[in-house]
Amino acid sequence: MPHHVDAGLATTLKRVAATLKSADLPFALGGSFAVYAHGGHSSDHDVDFLIREQDKEAALTALAGVGFKTEQPPEDWLVKVYEEDRMVDLIYRPVETPVTDETLRDCEMISVEAINMPVISATQLMVHKLLSYSQHYCDFATGFPVARSLREQIDWNRVRRETTGSPYAEAFLILLDRLDVVPLPGDQAMGVGG
Template identity: 40%
Template sequence: MAHLTRDEREHLRDAVRLSAVALREAGIQYALCGGYAAFARGGPEPSHDVDFVIRAEDADTAREALSKAGLELREPAEDWLFKAYHHEALVDVIYVLGGEPVDERLLEAAETMEVLAVRVPVLQATDVVASKVACLAEHDCDYSHLLPIVRALREQVNGRYVPSCPASNTSS
């Protein structure tokens, strides 16, 4: 994992707080996912980015809310998310997670938790791990970054719902 300066770490943490408040105030369903969802559930604190999930139909409202909160928006080539920046801290706002559209079931299953002094809906541990495994690809199948997360969340994860290998990996 990358070593962050104190300022970089604070920018990431501020990005969690600012984004969560902006999305909540916009009145859309959202949830923290990825590394910070794992962190909220006892995993290591991430050093790369912040991830939120929303439904695709809420993307324009989310963009507007994050822009009003002072984040800089960028549209990547991928058509399943948009990116927002607080200083250089990256926030991914995802509406297709692990190849599946984010739906009401996923968002309603999220549990509201206190994360960095803000109450935020957080994906269930099983959904966090399953989405991370589902994002692996045949040519990018490095599990090493997942091991600390899986180890920390192992008692919270229902293994029956976690894919055993990347869906795109058709070699056997």
């Protein structure tokens, strides 16, 4: 973990992970802390866990039981828990796609702040990042550090396959090619992710 990660946030992350683990609820770390766990860089500092929708109530109950404040916001794709002013998102439908057992299998066990936990794969992180871009939110600056720092761990063919429908993802992948970060297929240097 990089030095500039807030120590309080890291502690909160550990408490949420430990609580979900002891409640036997399947989960995976996502978002910027997952990027850090893979050794990458991210411009956000949010704590996101992926859970299945059917585990939402059980997760909130378990976390409320150890003193977290819980919130069901109007958005129908996540719930939130708070420890003091530190917020953690429990996301069950990132980028309009429900979290399934398969989503949670696409993980690596990584020691994050000395707790072993499932972390979503670098490839899945990149897919989620690209599918989050829309006409309302299209800040490519959040994707570049992730793409650059994790590019060796990312299956770029799969990223292209799973983001086919998105013109924003396509534009981002063209930029990565032009900036010599990741070549598009058909270019000579196709060693990446193969």
